[in-house]
Structure formats: structure tokens, C-alpha cells
Amino acid sequence: MTYILPSRLFFYLQPQSKIDAMMPTMEESNNYHDLVTDQIEVMMQQETKLYSCRDYCKMHGWGPKEARSFANDRKLMLQWSYNVIDFFNLERETAGIALCYSDRFLQNETRGREFLDDTEKYQLLCIASLYTAIKIHEPASITPKAFAEISRDQYTAEELEETEQLLLDTLDWRVNPPTSLEFVRNYLELLPVGLLDEETKATAYILARAQTERALGEYSFVTVEASKIAFSCVQNGLEVLGFGDNNALYCLAAKMDRDYLYFDQEDLRRQLHSVITWETSTIEAVSGHTKGSPYGSNLHDTTERHHLHQNTTPRSVACMFFSR
Numbered sequence: 001m002t003y004i005l006p007s008r009l010f011f012y013l014q015p016q017s018k019i020d021a022m023m024p025t026m027e028e029s030n031n032y033h034d035l036v037t038d039q040i041e042v043m044m045q046q047e048t049k050l051y052s053c054r055d056y057c058k059m060h061g062w063g064p065k066e067a068r069s070f071a072n073d074r075k076l077m078l079q080w081s082y083n084v085i086d087f088f089n090l091e092r093e094t095a096g097i098a099l100c101y102s103d104r105f106l107q108n109e110t111r112g113r114e115f116l117d118d119t120e121k122y123q124l125l126c127i128a129s130l131y132t133a134i135k136i137h138e139p140a141s142i143t144p145k146a147f148a149e150i151s152r153d154q155y156t157a158e159e160l161e162e163t164e165q166l167l168l169d170t171l172d173w174r175v176n177p178p179t180s181l182e183f184v185r186n187y188l189e190l191l192p193v194g195l196l197d198e199e200t201k202a203t204a205y206i207l208a209r210a211q212t213e214r215a216l217g218e219y220s221f222v223t224v225e226a227s228k229i230a231f232s233c234v235q236n237g238l239e240v241l242g243f244g245d246n247n248a249l250y251c252l253a254a255k256m257d258r259d260y261l262y263f264d265q266e267d268l269r270r271q272l273h274s275v276i277t278w279e280t281s282t283i284e285a286v287s288g289h290t291k292g293s294p295y296g297s298n299l300h301d302t303t304e305r306h307h308l309h310q311n312t313t314p315r316s317v318a319c320m321f322f323s324r
Helices: 007-011 016-022 026-049 064-087 093-106 112-117 119-137 144-150 157-170 180-189 198-216 226-240 248-256 265-276 280-289 297-302 314-321
Strands: none
Touching: 026 180, 026 226, 064 093, 064 119, 093 112, 093 119, 093 157, 093 180, 093 198, 112 119, 119 144, 119 157, 144 157, 180 198, 180 226, 198 226, 198 265, 226 265
């Protein structure tokens, strides 16, 4: 399975003569950048006012040992969600949206603690979150019965639907969170015209995407805004591709008048490098392998799109999570 790039990025892979003929005028480009900037501003307002998340382990009085144990379970459930998404050939971004659902549910003072204290209820919450996210954000849904089978019948279709309703009520039906990957796409659109050739921009997108997926699994990032994570991911990707010395992203931040993008940016970038467990030399080697094609198999293998074997089914993977 290969990465699916947004349709606009497919435009970058056309012959240069065709790209030149389709390129907008300077005025059109400025208007487009204004629209993207406005969209980013709206997304930033949403993530702080409607979709923010607290450190709910600390909020519920958990100590460091309990929090570390939960963080591992959370990472395993995200891995399981990715496997389900990959098996059904859906968008991996949807798994991140599902995780946003469950995280925000757990910060609820009255209902969150009950699901946080009980491993089986937490697993059910994650399944319901993924089921709901797929139903809302994918063109086709997976039936509750199918999810019950995937969980090795540990949960019934009725329990899943009941939990889905509880989830939606707790979230006040706020189910369209701005994602880190959505910010990544918009940030790349705002880079100065001519800074990157289109093939390099597509590769930068893939490198940033891999980082956002890894960052999602780290509980330590649960309180960090998606816009900040995305900004660091894009900056890391550009640096790996040899564009780390220019001020393109800082010009971008200036356009948005968002000083907080600078706040602790270096520390966040270092954390992301640690999270994704890549050596810089490894990423550089990968980007070199994909010079001719951003869909190269070397990149696909190195970023470990499938943490589990590609032939593994969701039901067999469920044995890892639902047999405790």
C-alpha cells in the first residue's frame, strides 16, 4: 500500500511544461495564499476554543507510574487503529481523528475517569471512536457487527453503538477537529513560490506526515496544539531535505501573525525527532532514494507505515489487545 497524496500534490508530479501552463499569476497566487491563511487562522481558533485537550491522567489524580502504563495502552490502541485503517484501505488521518475523540472524552470530569480506570472500557471507547470517525470522515463505513468481530466478540454491536452515543453526547457532537496533517498541507501551500520544486514539496509532505503519525502515539503531546506539531514536522522535513537554513517557515508564521509558533519550537522539534526514533542520516538516505519518486518503496518501508506485517488482519492483531 502506498501513501495517498492530496489531489493538489498530484499536480506537482505533472511534466514541468504542463505545470508552467497551469501555474497561477502572481495576483492569483496572493489571493490563494490569503485564503489558506484565513483557513489556518480559523483552524487555530478551533483547536484552542473547541478541541483543546488537557493532561487528563494528571487531572484525574494518576501518578507517573499509572500514567506511563496508560500511555503504553494508548499507543497500542492507536497502532491497532492504524492496522484496521490500512486493512480497509482508508485514510490514516482518520485514526488520528478517532484518537482526538477518545482523548477529549477522557478529560470529562464525570465520565472520563470511569473509562480511564477500566482497560476493557477504554478499549471499547477506542473502538467506538474509530467507528464514529470512519462513519463521519470516510466515504464508506464499517458496520458495528464487523467491529465486534474485529474485537474477537469481546464487545457486542449494541455496546459499541451505546458507547458511540455516549461519546457524541460527551463531545457535544464536535467531531471535526483540525488535524496536524491538515495544518501540514496548508503550511506547505504557504511556502514562498519557487522555494521548492514540486517533487521536493511532495517529499516534504510525506516526511512531515510520518512524523505526525508517530507524534500522535505519544501521550506527552496530548496537550500540544496540532498547529505547533505540524509546524515542527514541516520544519524538520525541510531541514532533512536541505532547506533548514532558510527563513521560509518563519516568513510563513509572520504572515499568520502567530508568535506562539516560535515558542519552545526547538524543544518541540527535538522531541519529535526523539519520538519518531529516526537518525537524521537515515532520513537523508530515504530522501535520496526517493529523489525520482516521492512514492518510493524505500520511504514506505523505512517510515514503517505498517508497524505490523502487511498481511496481518485486524482480527489477528486483536489478539494482541483484546486477550488480556
